[in-house]
Each structure stands twice: as structure tokens, then as C-alpha cells.
Amino acid sequence: KQEVTQIPAALSVPEGENLVLNCSFTDSAIYNLQWFRQDPGKGLTSLLLIQSSQREQTSGRLNASLDKSSGRSTLYIAASQPGDSATYLCAALNTGTASKLTFGTGTRLQVTL
Amino acid sequence: DAGVIQSPRHEVTEMGQEVTLRCKPISGHNSLFWYRQTMMRGLELLIYFNNNVPIDDSGMPEDRFSAKMPNASFSTLKIQPSEPRDSAVYFCASTPNYSNQPQHFGDGTRLSIL
Numbered sequence: 146k147q148e149v150t151q152i153p154a155a156l157s158v159p160e161g162e163n164l165v166l167n168c169s170f171t172d173s174a175i176y177n178l179q180w181f182r183q184d185p186g187k188g189l190t191s192l193l194l195i196q197s198s199q200r201e202q203t204s205g206r207l208n209a210s211l212d213k214s215s216g217r218s219t220l221y222i223a224a225s226q227p228g229d230s231a232t233y234l235c236a237a238l239n240t241g242t243a244s245k246l247t248f249g250t251g252t253r254l255q256v257t258l
Numbered sequence: 259d260a261g262v263i264q265s266p267r268h269e270v271t272e273m274g275q276e277v278t279l280r281c282k283p284i285s286g287h288n289s290l291f292w293y294r295q296t297m298m299r300g301l302e303l304l305i306y307f308n309n310n311v312p313i314d315d316s317g318m319p320e321d322r323f324s325a326k327m328p329n330a331s332f333s334t335l336k337i338q339p340s341e342p343r344d345s346a347v348y349f350c351a352s353t354p355n356y357s358n359q360p361q362h363f364g365d366g367t368r369l370s371i372l
Contacts, residue, residue, distance in 0.1 A: 177358065
């Protein structure tokens with residue numbers, strides 16, 4: 146059974162800092178790895194999706210990497226802004242499970258002025 | 259372009275009452291998912307449909323929970339009878355097809371069972 150862990154559970158950084166959020170998974174037989182953002186009282190918004198054959202994906206100031214062999218993914222946020230404050234969740238889609246995503250418990254990010 | 263629409267946004271009801279949560283997926287999306295989010299257990303998949311057919315309901319906690327998708331633009335999640343431990347935020351999500359597309363989430367229904 147896939148287990149997804151995110152460390153740290155919470156993070157506070159000053160504006161402008163570059164930061165890395167970590168995601169680890171126990172079963173490397175994944176189809177893809179997805180990163181989402183959740184704002185308070187809202188649903189999840191998809192940020193990046195990395196296919197199992199890819200090493201990384203980039204969107205603006207966000208860069209996500211994937212290392213299947215070690216069971217790790219990272220989300221890099223460059224030049225953080227207060228608007229980046231949210232909870233970030235990663236989710237693994239295993240092969241053979243159709244569309245069943247296994248989510249981590251998230252990292253709550255606070256970017257301060 | 260409208261996103262996934264869920265109703266109601268908030269529901270407070272007494273234990274034992276029937277609760278019905280509603281979801282309208284994005285037009286053209288073939289797969290629909292129901293999730294439950296709690297502080298203790300995080301985000302859990304309850305059931306998902308493809309082309310209106312339930313594919314996997316192994317996450318449905320008990321027989322008190324049931325879900326239907328009578329057509330491509332509407333789904334319901336029903337809890338009968340409701341219990342305090344069912345209190346959570348319930349999300350609906352949709353995607354154009356299986357697996358390889360990001361899921362689009364609604365804003366959720368915050369359910370409180372007293």
C-alpha cells in the first residue's frame with residue numbers, strides 16, 4: 146500500500162526566500178506524481194504533474210523534481226511571496242490503480258513580509 | 259469556464275438525519291471523484307466514476323454512504339443515517355479521462371453532524 150509523507154508539516158519563511166518542500170513515497174511503481182495547492186476554505190488547485198518518465202516540471206517560479214528510485218519528489222519555490230502562503234500537497238498515482246491518488250498530509254507554508 | 263461546482267458549501271445537521279451532497283463536474287470531464295478531508299486522516303478517496311459508472315468504491319467507509327451519478331453532469335453523495343464522526347470537508351473533483359490528467363477540485367462541502 147502506497148504511503149506518502151510530507152516534511153515539514155509547517156514552514157514559515159520571509160518574503161523573497163527560495164524554499165524546498167519535500168515529499169516521499171514508499172512504492173516507486175508510480176504513474177505520475179502531482180503537486181497541489183490548497184488555500185483555506187478552498188479545494189485543491191493542481192500546480193504540477195510529473196510523469197514517471199520525467200525528472201522535473203517547471204511552471205513560473207515553481208519547479209518540481211521526481212526521483213522514483215529513491216521515492217522522493219521536491220517542490221522548489223523561487224523568490225517566495227506572501228501570496229504563496231497555502232498548504233501544499235503531493236499525491237502519487239500508482240500503476241494499476243487507475244485514477245486513485247494517494248495524498249500526503251501537506252506542508253502549511255507561511256510567507257511573511 | 260465554470261469549475262467543479264459543489265453544493266451546499268456548508269451543512270449542519272443533527273445525528274441521524276440524511277445528508278445529500280451534490281456535485282456538478284466540469285463539462286466534458288469523464289471521471290468524477292469524491293474525497294473526504296479531515297485533520298486526522300487527511301484527504302481520502304471515497305469513490306470514483308468513469309463515464310457515470312462507479313469504478314472503485316473501496317474507500318466508502320460504511321453502508322451508510324452511497325453515491326450516484328445519474329448523468330454526466332451531476333453526482334450525489336448521500337449519508338444516511340449521519341453520525342458525528344462523518345463531520346469533515348467533502349470534495350468533488352473531475353478530470354477529462356483516467357489517470358494522466360490533473361484533477362480539478364470543487365471548493366468542498368463542510369459538513370458538521372451534531
